[in-house]
Amino acid sequence: MSALYDSKTKTMDDRGIRALLTEEEKYRSWLDIEAALANAQSEIGIIPVDDAQKIISSCRIENIDINTVNELQREIGHGFVPFLKMLVKACPADSGKFVHYGVTTQNIQQSAQLLVVKKVHVKFKTVIEEILLNLAQIATREANTVMPGRTHGRHAIPITFGFKVAVWIDEFQMALERMEQCEKRVFRIMMGGAVGAFNSSGEAGRQVQTRMAELLGMSEMSVPSRNIASHKVEYVQVLSLLASCCHKIAEEVYSTSLEEIAELGEGFTTGTVGSSTMPHKVNPKLAKGIIANAQKLYSLSSVMLNSSSRPYEADSSSYMLLESSLHEALALMTEIILRAEELTRTLRVNREQMRHNASINNGLDNSEFIMMKLAAVLGKDKAHEKMYSLAMQSIHEKSSFSKLLCEDPQISDLMTKDEILTLLEPNNYTGLSSTIAEEVAMSVKEKLTLRG
Numbered sequence: 001m002s003a004l005y006d007s008k009t010k011t012m013d014d015r016g017i018r019a020l021l022t023e024e025e026k027y028r029s030w031l032d033i034e035a036a037l038a039n040a041q042s043e044i045g046i047i048p049v050d051d052a053q054k055i056i057s058s059c060r061i062e063n064i065d066i067n068t069v070n071e072l073q074r075e076i077g078h079g080f081v082p083f084l085k086m087l088v089k090a091c092p093a094d095s096g097k098f099v100h101y102g103v104t105t106q107n108i109q110q111s112a113q114l115l116v117v118k119k120v121h122v123k124f125k126t127v128i129e130e131i132l133l134n135l136a137q138i139a140t141r142e143a144n145t146v147m148p149g150r151t152h153g154r155h156a157i158p159i160t161f162g163f164k165v166a167v168w169i170d171e172f173q174m175a176l177e178r179m180e181q182c183e184k185r186v187f188r189i190m191m192g193g194a195v196g197a198f199n200s201s202g203e204a205g206r207q208v209q210t211r212m213a214e215l216l217g218m219s220e221m222s223v224p225s226r227n228i229a230s231h232k233v234e235y236v237q238v239l240s241l242l243a244s245c246c247h248k249i250a251e252e253v254y255s256t257s258l259e260e261i262a263e264l265g266e267g268f269t270t271g272t273v274g275s276s277t278m279p280h281k282v283n284p285k286l287a288k289g290i291i292a293n294a295q296k297l298y299s300l301s302s303v304m305l306n307s308s309s310r311p312y313e314a315d316s317s318s319y320m321l322l323e324s325s326l327h328e329a330l331a332l333m334t335e336i337i338l339r340a341e342e343l344t345r346t347l348r349v350n351r352e353q354m355r356h357n358a359s360i361n362n363g364l365d366n367s368e369f370i371m372m373k374l375a376a377v378l379g380k381d382k383a384h385e386k387m388y389s390l391a392m393q394s395i396h397e398k399s400s401f402s403k404l405l406c407e408d409p410q411i412s413d414l415m416t417k418d419e420i421l422t423l424l425e426p427n428n429y430t431g432l433s434s435t436i437a438e439e440v441a442m443s444v445k446e447k448l449t450l451r452g
Contacts, residue, residue, distance in 0.1 A: 003331040004292045008285045012338045017123050020116055021331055027069075028061045029112035030083060032216070035059035037103060037191070040211035044204055047098040054095035063090035080105040102201040102208075104194045106226045106319060111189045113323060115216060117235065118187040120330050121179065127337045128176050128242070129448055132169060134344035136444035139165040143437040146427045147263065147354035148365060155365050158358050158426040161263075161349060162437025168249055169440050173447070175242040186235045189213045192224030195313040227315070229308035229322050236329045237301050243294040243333060246340035250290035253343065257284055262353045267346025286343040290336050297332040300325045355426070363401045363424030367391050370405065370423055377414060386410065 019025060035056045042052030064086050072082030088096035100108070143162035148155045191209040192198050198205040213220040221228065256263040266286050304325050310318040358365065367387045374383035390408065394401040402424055406417050415423075422428060 002328065003335040004289065004296065005335065006285065006289060008289055008339065009335065012342060014334065014338060015123050015127065017120055017334045017338075020120050020123075021327065021334070023066060024061060025116060026112070027064050027066065027083065029116045030080075030108055031059035031061065031064070031087070032115060033108050033112045033212075034087060034100065036212045036215045037101070037108075037208070038098065039215060040208045041098070041101060043211060044207050046201070046204055046208065047101055051095035051098045054092050055099055058087065058090040058092070058095075060090075063087065078105075080109060102193065102205060103191050106314065107191050107193065107224070109323070110226070110319065111191070111212075111218075113326065114187050114189075114232075115218065117326065117330065118183075118218065120334075121183070121187070124242075124333065124337060125176065125179055127341050128172060128179070129451070131337075131341050131344050132172055132176070132444045132448065134341065134347075135165050135169045135172065136441040138162070138344070138347065138349070139169060139437045139441040142349055142351070143434045143441075144427075145349065145351045145354055146358050146430060148358045148426075155361055157365055157368055158430050158433075160430050160433040160437060161351075161354060162441075163430070163433035164252075166437045166440035168245065169444055171245045171248070172242075173444070175238075175245050178238045178241060182231075182234055182238050184219050186231045188219045188221045188231060189216065190221040190224035190226070190228075192221070192226075196221075196223060196225035196227075198224075225313060226319065227310070227313050229304070229318070232322055232326050233301060233304045233308055236297075236304055236326060239329050239333045240294075240298050240301055243290075243297050243336050246290050246336050247294040249340065249343065250284075250287040250294075253347070254284050254287040254291065257287075261357065263350050263357065265348040265350070266343060267348060286339045290339045290343070293332045293335045297329055297336070300329050300332075358426035361401075362394075363405075364391055364394060365426060366424050366429045367401075369429040370411075370420070373423065374411070374414065378410075 038047065038052040038055040038059075041047045042049045064083065069082045069086060072085065073079060076082055084100055088099050090096075091099060139162045141162075142165065143160060145161040146158055147161050147164070149157050149159040189209055189212050190196065191201075191205060191212060193200050193205065201208065209220050209224060253264045253266060255261070257265045266284050304322055307318045307321040307325070367390075371380075371383045371387040374386060377383075378386065386408075390404045391401065393399060394404055402421060405411050405420050405424075411420070
């Protein structure tokens with residue numbers, strides 16, 4: 001199982017993430033865990049230091065022939081033992097007898113997968129920071145760009161595009177916080193043996209686990225049971241919330257790049273073809289890839305929650321599915337976040353069209369503005385009744401809203417024509433949109449500066 005790829009995938013700089021999702025990297029992470037295990041065991045006196053050093057020196061990817069491992073897997077019928085046999089064979093003298101001492105397959109595999117996830121996680125955070133900087137630049141640049149605010153798919157009251165981007169920024173900042181807050185719980189070593197109770201190693205085994213966590217820059221499981229998977233489910237849910245931030249932007253770009261709206265557009269490279277039959281097509285390739293991959297990612301949490309509830313101390317039907325789902329989540333998130341970074345970096349904003357769209361209702365979008373002015377004299381309820389009546393008359397009779405306002409005796413007694421027309425200008429009723437956009441953009445720069 002994998003992410004959903006298209007031609008756009010080939011053009012994006014993956015920051016080295018995809019290399020971490022390969023079979024070779026999986027074996028390399030197994031070797032890293034086995035080396036840390038031997039190191040920790042030698043420090044605590046479980047195995048000889050000289051033998052541990054020989055094992056550590058032998059834990060190199062060039063000592064593992066993947067083709068041979070695959071052949072042995074067919075013969076032996078076990079996914080990990082062939083790898084161990086090759087590692088033992090690579091160890092000089094008889095040091096190989098201390099390889100994989102006192103632990104079980106899943107201790108190595110599950111810890112190793114989380115070691116890989118941790119490496120990918122670091123790169124994800126870097127890309128999130130890039131996205132935040134991209135968005136901060138847009139929010140600053142478009143802080144005063146007036147556009148329609150929309151609720152329930154219809155015009156509400158005016159905002160600025162910078163404000164909309166500030167909303168995106170706020171959610172990305174929360175996503176980054178979640179990414180960091182989950183680290184201690186997610187990236188954990190478990191070396192408890194077959195059932196997690198350190199049966200073969202006792203108290204020394206627990207000391208080994210603690211030292212391994214230190215060597216690998218990870219945490220450890222206080223109860224290293226193979227049946228605990230909530231930390232993996234949590235991470236995929238954290239990724240899903242991050243994907244939702246990207247998805248929201250993609251949906252906005254996808255819909256507002258429609259010719260009928262024409263407010264936003266993806267960056268275009270000369271020569272890019274959108275259709276094999278329609279020469280005019282320019283498709284939102286980045287956005288559609290985010291949308292599709294995000295929807296697939298969301299489904300994994302449900303699969304993992306069901307799988308993590310399996311009974312007893314371990315069940316291969318559970319951890320096989322959990323391992324596969326976690327790997328797939330990384331592949332999906334990679335596709336999503338790389339596209340989101342490029343989308344936010346190259347986003348085209350049609351300011352004129354935004355301003356035009358904010359005015360297409362000829363002042364109706366500012367009905368609340370007029371109402372609040374009237375409320376000071378008439379009270380909120382009566383002011384609402386008055387404005388509702390005039391707004392519905394304007395809509396259903398297709399009459400000028402400004403004219404109706406100017407001709408209404410009650411309103412004309414309180415406001416001049418020029419005051420009414422001024423109140424109907426979209427740019428005069430954006431609230432704190434510009435201020436919020438600028439403040440949030442500045443907060444991004446300040447926070448990222450503190451992070452270094």
